[in-house]
Amino acid sequence: MQTLPNINTHFSDWYNEIVAQAELADHGPVRGTMVIRPYGYAIWELIQRYLDERIKLTGHENTAFPLLIPESFLKREASHVEGFAPEVAVVTHAGGKKLDEPLVVRPTSETVIHYMFAKWLHSWRDLPLKINQWANVVRWEMRSRPFLRTTEFFWQEGHTAHATLQEAEEEVMLMLNEYVRLAQEILAIPVVTGAKSESERFPGAQKTMTFEALMPDGKALQMGTSHLLSQSFAHAFDMTFQDKEGATQYPHLTSWGVTTRLIGALIMTHGDNKGLVLPPRVAPIQVVIIPIFKKNFDNSLILHQAEAIRAELAHLGIRVQVDADESKTPGAKFYKWELKGVPMRIEIGPRDLEQGIAMVSDRLGLEKVAYDAKNISNCIILKLEQLQQEMFARAELKFHKQWHKAAKLAQFGPQLEAANGLYQTGWCRSPECENKLKEYKAMTRCLLEEKSFDTCFNCDNPSVSDVLVAKSY
Amino acid sequence: MQTLPNINTHFSDWYNEIVAQAELADHGPVRGTMVIRPYGYAIWELIQRYLDERIKLTGHENTAFPLLIPESFLKREASHVEGFAPEVAVVTHAGGKKLDEPLVVRPTSETVIHYMFAKWLHSWRDLPLKINQWANVVRWEMRSRPFLRTTEFFWQEGHTAHATLQEAEEEVMLMLNEYVRLAQEILAIPVVTGAKSESERFPGAQKTMTFEALMPDGKALQMGTSHLLSQSFAHAFDMTFQDKEGATQYPHLTSWGVTTRLIGALIMTHGDNKGLVLPPRVAPIQVVIIPIFKKNFDNSLILHQAEAIRAELAHLGIRVQVDADESKTPGAKFYKWELKGVPMRIEIGPRDLEQGIAMVSDRLGLEKVAYDAKNISNCIILKLEQLQQEMFARAELKFHKQWHKAAKLAQFGPQLEAANGLYQTGWCRSPECENKLKEYKAMTRCLLEEKSFDTCFNCDNPSVSDVLVAKSY
Missing domain, CATH: 3.30.110.30 (C-terminal domain of ProRS)
Incomplete structure (x- = not known):
């Protein structure tokens, strides 16, 4: 076991170490790339599961657009190419030959999606078009950090087309508000929203709405954005429709996205000197049960009790695991699961078994109490909810202090x-x-x-x- | 409305047209690429949802490995590079500069995953390593067809490392059997399994197990594969572990995958001259309810009944939609939803309403019967299950005939x-x-x-x- 750097004095080192030690991610062989390991990916899947449902409930449908985009597409919108050209990766050869036209690996998909929208859009009856995709994108970054800034990252990108400016503006705010809910209610990260200044806008946007969090070191982190695009995209891709009166119109477009960067925000906002602290709603393991074995005792009885509690919690939809590894001491297990940020721990030893109780503690260190083993599940559900609220309250306090x-x-x-x-x-x-x-x-x-x-x-x-x-x- | 080419005389044209008319996919701007549209992607999501759960239940964890792989990695395993070099897309420039070493867009991820496995693997205690990823891959194809063969496609690729050959062989068969279940029980497509001949093996595999379906035109379609890799991959990436006796050993590796090609198989296996026919388990819409409006009748009563039935079915987990579009005739709606392969249709007209019934028909044309509107949901659930079985039985009959x-x-x-x-x-x-x-x-x-x-x-x-x-x- 390696010790973690001190979070108060060596925040940046602490971050890098916790990403490695909690096995969230590793560096890929190509500079700036990242491998998301199972524990990190499980957090991303929980974020996806929540957000994907919200995206669908708000009337969007998932799709998949191509990774490779003709280089000329990027150039059709003047400020878009200016913003992205310096950071694209370019495919020049394929199938053993030099390509007639180089292809860029998508840094974002506006251009290819607008090209397809133009094919599909004919009449006002086809509007609104409201699609989303979960995808990987590549932007060549000079200084990378796992989750926060990597040459390849994962995100969802929503793209919509509307008949009127007002409808497009409503869409921008609808999705911004969804993102704020994700940040605050699911990730327990307080955020502030507002428009970006002209120089900080998305290349080609008329308006970029952002939601920003403040990390414990006092630096702001852009958590995601929702853009009202300028109509120049519609013009650039000849995207028109016939309105009810038969006149030719250009639609109003939006795009919006959040990325795997959210995991970086999660790590920084809640972590402490013992490691990660995960809000219950995105914790891959919400409860770990640790049987405390003892010599000269029938330890199978303890295991049996641990398994009974696990089964009951799992039945209620709680993500729970028993750590029955006999090669490790309880202390080593406590250390490991604290490092991994598991919100709650249940210990069961021989004496607990005799008394029909289990010792329950939480990752925030609020309390360590004995629960009646028979009625443990309702207490755990309540406690997980309290931890979620408490984590947001603590983060909000830190936010306002700074x-x-x-x-x-x-x-x-x-x-x-x-x-x-x-x-x-x-x-x-x-x-x-x-x-x-x-x-x-x-x-x-x-x-x-x-x-x-x-x-x-x-x-x-x-x-x-x-x-x-x-x-x- | 365009008519479909005849499936018996113009199978290939029929396929292309149904992909377009049912709005499953479209051609992307780069030759050989595909845009998966919402209806096609919804099928893929249903396949993913089922298979992802099985992959996890069999002890694998999801991850994300980088898209871009150093070209030299591919060359480390002799037959692997021979197989894939002719079809890779190569990034030579990024961030405005020529790269020191070209990067290939992954055609498959063995090399980069083995590189990481070698970093993570130290002792027998680290084994087995069992990971999966849902990813996009690129293979430059000269002749592309939507879903069946595209330069970029979507898949899951599982990769595992084991201490013994026997364990690796068991893994290969475990996942092959999972795939067979997916094909037969979910997609209703009968398959035959067996090993590939040496010349047809995956480049670098010691053994490739395949599951093959037979399309209505009598051509075989490889549905997916499960490989026992040769140990040369472990050697090529210096992947070793200390066994229980302290000796250095090379692990035994497997990989296995299925792709968006499954959607192509689904279209061809079950389709008919009216269009798609989707097995209920992967139908994005399982039941469509069509209110039959009439002049001089209070049509809101019909809509109310349609909505009541929709709500009841949805509550039971059935994917159901009401098509209340007043600008279209019932006939046009029948045509549309048959084209899209929706397994069941419910019609409600004024007379049905008075009699408290609803007319229920199925996409296979088995029967059209009046159901008591009050007890419709149990009948529908049973019927969907019967359709699923009937579709497999029909496909199996065709398979054996050929x-x-x-x-x-x-x-x-x-x-x-x-x-x-x-x-x-x-x-x-x-x-x-x-x-x-x-x-x-x-x-x-x-x-x-x-x-x-x-x-x-x-x-x-x-x-x-x-x-x-x-x-x-």
């Missing part, structure tokens, strides 16, 4: 540079003032609707509305 | 060339005799354990055991 309001960059800039954190301030919306943030390694994260400052953080022009400023992942 | 036994190629070769079909015959196992089959556009499909012929289909040497011979997709 959220500051300040009027002028000259004052808060040095603080931000030294100690990170999220700063709410006023902004005139000029790119020149936004650029000043770079001097403190910070950037705008999202625009707020609130207006609590009269002037810009940098110049003396009036503030349009508040903006959140932070360093970021 | 399965012939014949001693000598000189006799059955011309028949096979003219009219297709599956021929069981004897074989000495020499590649020279196998090569003779090419003269009739046929090949060996799989070896049988049965031995019903004394000599080879071509020469006079003794037959080792029977072999199945056919043309193939």
Whole structure:
């Protein structure tokens, strides 16, 4: 067993070590790539299961579009190619020959999906088109970190086409709100939402809505985005439809996505010096049962009790495991399952068995209590729910502690540079003032609707509305 | 509405048209690629849902390995590179620069997974390693057909490592049997299993077990494979472990996979001149309810009844939809849902409503009967199950009708060339005799354990055991 670096003093090392030691992911042979190991992938599957159901319930259908896109497609939308060209991987040869036209490995699928939408769309009756895909995408990254930034990552990307701008705008907000629910209710990560500034928008979008979390080291993490695309995509791909009056119209498009980065946010937001702490709703193992064997005792009785409790919990849909490995001490097991962030632990020893109880403790260290073994399941269900709420409450407290309001960059800039954190301030919306943030390694994260400052953080022009400023992942 | 080509006289055209008209898939912009549309993808999701559960119940865990593999990896196993080099797509540039080493887009993941297995494997305690991934792979195909052969396709690939050869052999058969169950019980497609001949084995495998179906045109379709890999993969990637006695050993490896090709098999096996016919277990819509509106009648009463039946069926887990589109005639709706292969249809008109009944018919045309609207759900569940069985029985009958036994190629070769079909015959196992089959556009499909012929289909040497011979997709 290796010890973990201290989370308070060596956050970045702690992160890398916990990813490795909890067997969430490993580095692939190609620089910047990642192998998601079974325990990490099981978390992703739980996120997928929840979100996929929500995506379908809100009227979208799953599809699969090709991985390889003609290079020329990317160039059809001017700002799109400008944004993505520097980071694409390009297939130049295939089937033993040089290709006539190089193909890019999709960095995102707007272009190929819009090409197909244009084929399928004829009349207003075909609208809205509302599709989604769970896919891998490749963006060549210079500095990679498992889950947070990898050359290949996994995501879902939703793409829709609507007859009116208003409908498209509603779609953007519908999915943003779904994402916020995923973050807060499932991952127990508090977030703030708002529009991105012009310079931070998705290449080719008219408006990018983001939801941002704040990591314990005071850096912001973009958790996902929902875009209102500019109509230039529809123009670029000749995507038109006949409206009810027979006139030719261009549809209004949206796209939205979240990625395996969410797992990185989960690790950072809740982890501690013992390792991962997983919210029950995305914990691959919610409860681990550890039989405490004893010499000169019929240990099969303990195992039998452990198995009976496991079966009862599993029957109720709880993800539960018995760790009956006889080659390991209970202490080694406690260490392992704490490292893996399992929310609850049940211990059963000879004396517990005699008394008809089981010792139940939780990963947050709230309490260690004896439960009546016969009625344990309802207590566990309740307790898991309490842990989920408690984890969100704790994360929210940390979030607000690091959220500051300040009027002028000259004052808060040095603080931000030294100690990170999220700063709410006023902004005139000029790119020149936004650029000043770079001097403190910070950037705008999202625009707020609130207006609590009269002037810009940098110049003396009036503030349009508040903006959140932070360093970021 | 376009008419479908006749399935008996224009099978290949019929296939292409049904894929397009039922909106299962479309051609992507890059030659040989495919877009899987919502209706086709929903079938794939049902296949995935069933198989993923079986894969997990048999002790495997899901993972994600990188898409891009260093070209040199492919070369480490001699026959593997020989098999795959001609069909890989190669990334030569990324992030705006030429790469030091080209990367192949995975045609299959043995090499990168074995590289990682070698990192993770130390002791016999780490074995068996049993992982799976649902992934996209790319193989450059000259002649593509939707689902059956596309440059990019979707699959699951399982990869395992075992301490002993016997354990690896058991794994190969375990997963082969799981696949047979999927084919027969879920897809209602009868299959035959056996080993591939040496020339038809997976590149780098010591043994390839296949399960083969026979399409209505008499051509065989490989549905999937389960491989015992040669130990050369373990050697190529320095994959060793310490056994219980402390000696260094190479593990025994397997891999197994099925692809989106299964959807192609489903379309061909069950389809008819009206379109798709989907077995209930993989039908995205199992029951469609069609209200028959009438002038001078309060049609909201009919809609209300349709909705009540829909809700009751949905509550029981049946995938059901009401088609209440008032712009279409009932006839147009019948045509559409028959084309899409929905197994059952319920009609409710004014007179049915008065009598408290609903007219129920099935896609196989077995019967059209009036059911008591109050007790309809149990009848529907029973009927869906009967349809599933009936579809398998019909397919099995067709399969056996086209399965012939014949001693000598000189006799059955011309028949096979003219009219297709599956021929069981004897074989000495020499590649020279196998090569003779090419003269009739046929090949060996799989070896049988049965031995019903004394000599080879071509020469006079003794037959080792029977072999199945056919043309193939």
